[in-house]
Amino acid sequence: MNKIAVCMLAATLTAGTAFAQTATQDTKNAGHETAEATKDTGHAVSNGTKTGYHKTKGGTKKAYHKTANGTKSVTDKTVDGTKNVAKDTAHGTEKAADVTARGTKKLGKKLIGDKSPTTTPHDPK
Secondary structure: OHHHHHHHHHHHHHHHHHHHHHHHHHHHHHHHHHHHHHHHHHHHHHHHHHHHHHHHHHHHHHHHHHHHHHHHHHHHHHHHHHHHHHHHHHHHHHHHHHHHHHHHHHHHHHHHOOOOOOOOOOOOO
16 A cells, blocks of 8 residues: 555645646746736837827927918018008098198188189199
């Protein structure tokens, strides 16, 4: 019986060692898999961040150019409008000056009794 007990003890020790090596290997494999998953996640986050950065940069440039073009357009329209108003004001002032001059001459002639027609250089009325 002694031999049977020795064989059983040897089989138990051998199986225990094999089981211990399997558990150790499983732990190592799990550690490696975790490390690989962490790397993959890090790469995905990095790529997503880079993509977001580039899209934001492109959108910012596009908005800048649209704003610059809009500002230039508004500036040009303001300049044109100001020139038109200045021309209209000058023309209106000239007309007002002619009417005032004609009215002044007419009143002056009326005061002195002159019945000849009143004209100005710009308006032959």
